[in-house]
Amino acid sequence: MKFIRIILFPIVPIYFLVTWFRNWLYDKRIKPSKSYDLPIICVGNLSTGGTGKTPMIEYLIRLLKDEKSLATLSRGYKRQSKGFVLANKSTLASAIGDEPYQFYTKFKDITIAVDENRQNGISKLIELEKKPEIILLDDAYQHRKVKAGFNILLTAYSNLYSKDIVLPTGNLREPRLGANRADVVVVTKCDRNISEIEKAKIVKGLKLQSHQSAFFSYIDYSDVVVSANASKVLVKLPKFTLVTGIANAKPLVDFLNSKGLEFDHLEYADHYNFNSSDIDKLKSIGLIITTEKDFVRLSNYKNLESHLYYLPIRLVLDKPETFNALVKTFAN
Numbered sequence: 133m134k135f136i137r138i139i140l141f142p143i144v145p146i147y148f149l150v151t152w153f154r155n156w157l158y159d160k161r162i163k164p165s166k167s168y169d170l171p172i173i174c175v176g177n178l179s180t181g182g183t184g185k186t187p188m189i190e191y192l193i194r195l196l197k198d199e200k201s202l203a204t205l206s207r208g209y210k211r212q213s214k215g216f217v218l219a220n221k222s223t224l225a226s227a228i229g230d231e232p233y234q235f236y237t238k239f240k241d242i243t244i245a246v247d248e249n250r251q252n253g254i255s256k257l258i259e260l261e262k263k264p265e266i267i268l269l270d271d272a273y274q275h276r277k278v279k280a281g282f283n284i285l286l287t288a289y290s291n292l293y294s295k296d297i298v299l300p301t302g303n304l305r306e307p308r309l310g311a312n313r314a315d316v317v318v319v320t321k322c323d324r325n326i327s328e329i330e331k332a333k334i335v336k337g338l339k340l341q342s343h344q345s346a347f348f349s350y351i352d353y354s355d356v357v358v359s360a361n362a363s364k365v366l367v368k369l370p371k372f373t374l375v376t377g378i379a380n381a382k383p384l385v386d387f388l389n390s391k392g393l394e395f396d397h398l399e400y401a402d403h404y405n406f407n408s409s410d411i412d413k414l415k416s417i418g419l420i421i422t423t424e425k426d427f428v429r430l431s432n433y434k435n436l437e438s439h440l441y442y443l444p445i446r447l448v449l450d451k452p453e454t455f456n457a458l459v460k461t462f463a464n
Contacts, residue, residue, distance in 0.1 A: 140300040148298050151306040158276045165279035166251055170258070171266045171463045174280035176273025178293040178310055179303040181402060182379035183286040184320040186231045186425065187351065187447035189270050193239050195456055196266055196463060201243075203264035205253045206232045206271065208246030210403045216256045219244040225432070230403060230425045231270065237428060250278045266463050273313075274305055282462045285314035287338075288380075289322040289348075294337045311338070316458060318347045320447070321383055326350075331450075345458065348450040353387050357421055357441035360431055364441060367391055372419040377404035377426050384423065384443070395421070406430065 157163040173192065177183040189204060196202055208217065208229035217228050225233035228246045236244040243264055247253030250272055257264055269280055287293045291303065293311060298304040311317065319334060326348060335346045356363045374381075374388065377400040388395060398414075400406075406414075411433050414420060420440050422430060427442035449455050 137301045144298055144301050147300065148307055151298065152309070155276070155306060155310060163276070165276055167279045167281075168254060168258075168267075170264070171282070172254070172269060172278070172280045173266065173282045173284065173459070173462070174269040174272050174275075174278075175284045175286065176269075176271050177286045178273070178305055178308065179287070179291060179296065180299070180305060180379075182291070183288045184349070184351070184447060185271055185286060186234065187445060188284065188286060188318065188320070188349075189231075189235065189268055190238070191447045191449075192268055192459065193235070193242060195459060197239065197242055199460075200265040200463060201262065202266050202268065203243035203245060203257050204232065204235055204268045204270055205250060205257065206246050206269075207248045207250075208232055209271075210405070211246065213246075214248070216245065216247040216249075216253055218256075218260075219246075225429050230428055233428050234425055250275045254278065273310075282316075282459070283314045284316045284318060285311055286318050286320050289319050289326075289334075292319070292334065292337065294339070312341055312344075314344060315462075316345050316347065316455070318349055318449070318455075320349050322348050322350045324350045345454070347455050349447050351383060351387075352446045352448045353384075354444040354446075357443050359441045360437055362441075366443070367393070369393060369421070370419065371395060372421050373398055373414075373417050375414065375420050375422045375426060375430070376400065377406075378402055378423055388421075406433075411436065 158165055175185050175188050193202060206229060211229040212226045219228055219232065219236040232244050232246050245253055245257055250269060254267060257267060273285060293304060293308055296302045296304050298307060317338060317340060331348055338346065340346055355366055357366055371394040374395050374397045379402040381399055385397060415435050418439060422442050424442045424444060430436055430440055
């Protein structure tokens with residue numbers, strides 16, 4: 133795969149120019165972006181996934197849901213439906229996508245919707261009888277037909293956009309200049325004990341604009357694993373199989389290894405669609421620990437229910453009071 137990326141390097145300047153020109157058209161208002169009367173917060177990244185958008189959306193939900201009527205709007209990546217879909221009691225993960233389904237199962241008091249056309253999705257949400265007072269756009273940083281009022285840009289500690297280049301050789305969806313649209317930049321998946329000296333070095337490398345603020349975050353893993361109706365203490369687990377279908381499983385694997393746990397790892401592609409032979413295999417291997425995103429799909433298979441658990445996570449910010457104040461000031 134790395135070799136293919138290297139030989140495709142001649143395409144990089146073409147991709148750069150095309151995406152740069154597209155952004156220029158929006159920046160100069162030659163291509164229109166639509167603004168809205170209600171607060172819209174966009175969470176996204178410059179790179180191709182793996183920056184922790186889902187934990188950030190959940191952080192924002194917890195921060196805002198008790199103060200305002202809240203909705204999330206995602207495109208519903210790899211869902212088996214089209215157009216606008218509003219989550220309800222009969223909705224399956226296949227109809228709205230893994231992450232939106234995860235939001236729906238955890239936060240029953242907010243509105244969860246998907247639409248690949250964000251303008252149409254926002255219009256549909258505004259037409260609801262229970263109109264949201266705030267909309268969170270999930271993975272919409274490049275969706276410039278909508279002009280969000282507040283942009284949160286995520287970049288992973290292990291793969292900073294400032295040290296990357298555009299596709300197909302690099303991982304960036306657009307040139308690094310696109311970071312200038314952000315109001316806040318959050319460096320995610322950091323070491324828990326990252327030093328202030330290293331933070332300062334990273335911030336210098338990001339070359340933030342005067343209007344931008346930088347924050348650092350890490351993933352806090354739970355002490356227990358959870359199933360549909362039970363829980364187990366993590367450090368007391370017998371040997372198990374870790375099953376992942378996410379963009380980057382290394383931080384989770386490193387964490388489990390740091391706890392001295394014994395496990396095998398079955399690693400699938402991001403948003404992998406498990407087939408019947410996969411399920412038969414999983415059914416026969418005993419205790420399974422997975423991510424919450426994978427759990428929402430695998431839990432639909434009743435023959436896995438008795439031995440399928442996930443490890444809950446939360447995003448922790450280095451300066452939560454400052455971050456929360458910025459978000460709430462905009463939302464109000």
